[in-house]
Amino acid sequence: MDKTLTPDMRTATDATLVPVRSSRLKRLRESDLWFSFRSHPSAIFAAGLLTLIALTAFLAPWITPQNPYDLSSLELWNSEIPPIWNAEGQWPYILGTDTQGRDILSAILYGSRISLVIGFASVILALAVGLALGLVAGFFGGWSDNVIMRIGDVLLSMPFILIAILITAVASASLPTGLKDVLAAPILIVAIAVPSWVQYARTVRASAMVESRKEYVQAARLIRVKAWRIMLHHILPNCMTPIMVAATLNFGLAILSEATLSFLGVGMPPDQPSLGTLIRIGNQYLFSGLWWIVVFPAIQLCLIVLSVNMIGDWLRDALNPKLR
Amino acid sequence: MLAFLIKRTANAIFVMLAVAFLAFVIFRFFGDPVEMMVNEQATQSDRAELRERLGLNDGFITQYVRFVVNAAQMDFGISYRNQQDVTVLIKDRFPATFELVLVATVISLVVGIPLGVVTAVHRNSALANVLQTGSIVGISLPSFVVGIMLILLFSVTLGWLPAFGRGETVDIGWWSTGLLTPSGRQALILPSISLSIFQITMVMRLVRAEMLETLRTDYVKFARARGVPRGRVHWRHALRNCLMPVITLTGMQIGNLIAFALVTETVFQWPGMGMLFIQAVTFVDIPVMAAYLMLVSLIFVVLNTVVDITYAWVDPRLRDDTARAGGAHG
Numbered sequence: 001m002d003k004t005l006t007p008d009m010r011t012a013t014d015a016t017l018v019p020v021r022s023s024r025l026k027r028l029r030e031s032d033l034w035f036s037f038r039s040h041p042s043a044i045f046a047a048g049l050l051t052l053i054a055l056t057a058f059l060a061p062w063i064t065p066q067n068p069y070d071l072s073s074l075e076l077w078n079s080e081i082p083p084i085w086n087a088e089g090q091w092p093y094i095l096g097t098d099t100q101g102r103d104i105l106s107a108i109l110y111g112s113r114i115s116l117v118i119g120f121a122s123v124i125l126a127l128a129v130g131l132a133l134g135l136v137a138g139f140f141g142g143w144s145d146n147v148i149m150r151i152g153d154v155l156l157s158m159p160f161i162l163i164a165i166l167i168t169a170v171a172s173a174s175l176p177t178g179l180k181d182v183l184a185a186p187i188l189i190v191a192i193a194v195p196s197w198v199q200y201a202r203t204v205r206a207s208a209m210v211e212s213r214k215e216y217v218q219a220a221r222l223i224r225v226k227a228w229r230i231m232l233h234h235i236l237p238n239c240m241t242p243i244m245v246a247a248t249l250n251f252g253l254a255i256l257s258e259a260t261l262s263f264l265g266v267g268m269p270p271d272q273p274s275l276g277t278l279i280r281i282g283n284q285y286l287f288s289g290l291w292w293i294v295v296f297p298a299i300q301l302c303l304i305v306l307s308v309n310m311i312g313d314w315l316r317d318a319l320n321p322k323l324r
Numbered sequence: 325m326l327a328f329l330i331k332r333t334a335n336a337i338f339v340m341l342a343v344a345f346l347a348f349v350i351f352r353f354f355g356d357p358v359e360m361m362v363n364e365q366a367t368q369s370d371r372a373e374l375r376e377r378l379g380l381n382d383g384f385i386t387q388y389v390r391f392v393v394n395a396a397q398m399d400f401g402i403s404y405r406n407q408q409d410v411t412v413l414i415k416d417r418f419p420a421t422f423e424l425v426l427v428a429t430v431i432s433l434v435v436g437i438p439l440g441v442v443t444a445v446h447r448n449s450a451l452a453n454v455l456q457t458g459s460i461v462g463i464s465l466p467s468f469v470v471g472i473m474l475i476l477l478f479s480v481t482l483g484w485l486p487a488f489g490r491g492e493t494v495d496i497g498w499w500s501t502g503l504l505t506p507s508g509r510q511a512l513i514l515p516s517i518s519l520s521i522f523q524i525t526m527v528m529r530l531v532r533a534e535m536l537e538t539l540r541t542d543y544v545k546f547a548r549a550r551g552v553p554r555g556r557v558h559w560r561h562a563l564r565n566c567l568m569p570v571i572t573l574t575g576m577q578i579g580n581l582i583a584f585a586l587v588t589e590t591v592f593q594w595p596g597m598g599m600l601f602i603q604a605v606t607f608v609d610i611p612v613m614a615a616y617l618m619l620v621s622l623i624f625v626v627l628n629t630v631v632d633i634t635y636a637w638v639d640p641r642l643r644d645d646t647a648r649a650g651g652a653h654g
Contacts, residue, residue: 159583
């Protein structure tokens, strides 16, 4: 391991990088993962369903009959219309309307958009924090490792949902009323990310500890490669497989948590409802026979979480070297 | 072993002190405790006197130490909302939550273990596939959605079971139980089912995984070869060796179930600690929030520590420097 290796290593990586870039699609189509995906009908079904839900949610402003947030488009005489297959159903309210004349289908599509965005953002935030702290803890060790992992221990010794509720409660108690509703989504994203970064940090830390003892990392250190470069380019790629699986499953969990918080009344406010808020609102009419207000948002929520979990399940098996 | 015991206990105490710190910071710095306690007419000197009496003028460390000492004696002060002792409030609500969690745990074991054995033994059968798919559905169903659907089906449509409340309760000392009256038992059915759905799928998946491994071992093959009836091999010899992890999981999940019960309690208007906590969150009743946080974390930490120590006691290999080895797997 001497310095003469450096130029060789450079050219080697450059040479391999170029053809990979040009044929990424081809490589994907020939990969084991794609093959496994094609041979799992449940994974195809789940991916298709999730794509459909995401597309309809993000195209909501263009495909829904009304904008459920625009109060001027709501007509009170259109309220409490049952779904279309019912004798009293009315076009275009396919899934009926609520007590304010809001089209349920439109509300669901707009709500799904909020739920998906919050779930996704909180996973990304937790990943960024967890990977960074895990790399630092595993690579440098010492007191930084101690502090980070102790904080993680404390977070893991409280139930997930309790931490999230406390964060939203404290945030909304200390913010003025006007700001509270504007910041509802960012608060939720943070509240869900805080208890979930620990899992990523632990996984990355463990593999960073193993990798940093290996010769190639020591060689890289010897030739003065910067610490962040070793962490990002050499150690991180080695632990992405379990991270990918965990992130997928946590995406489902994040959507579930957001829905739970909103259902409990500490999440999204009623004027920008996520699926959880819609279920909370519909829950009030449970005994008045207006079942469609609560049932359809609930079904949509279950479909989203189910499809994410099915993809996560498939990914875990497909990437597990023991099962190959 | 003694060193491990001390280390693990010290760790647990550290975690509890950190949780107490968190609870203390929330208690002290979000909303002024004095403003929350006095009424509108209180004069400036009244407030100053109360501030002095509560010790809010003392140093930060002094106040934190006092908070910890009081918490250790189960003294969390007075609820801002209804001026009652927080400890009394929680003590009144604890039995409801405990019975709910207990029944949900029993249901999850009674249903989850047989399902796990069946899916493992008849691995490639249609039934096992249906159950395996069903378990993904079970994990994906939010517990409040399950609760709402159960209410819609059994209370609203069929009118068989009550949708809210605890029914009639009987007091045994300070413990109020709903298990002894017909209406109390009826009221318990829907909430405990909706709380246990997630737990059932977890137990089922764990038992299945353990059984699949055990069924490959030599002693099971030998028992089969010897002509021991299949049912006896599976349900008696194999299952017994799978129960240890199930017991561990169940023990460690009790803390989670207590926390998650707050969702179920909200759906079913169940008068437990969780409802108390959610109401406290709505009214920013911080002493109740702090007490609930400390209590649930304590249950969580104690169960985890007991499980760890038991494992180290059973398996000496886990004693040396488990913190690092454990971290590497987790």
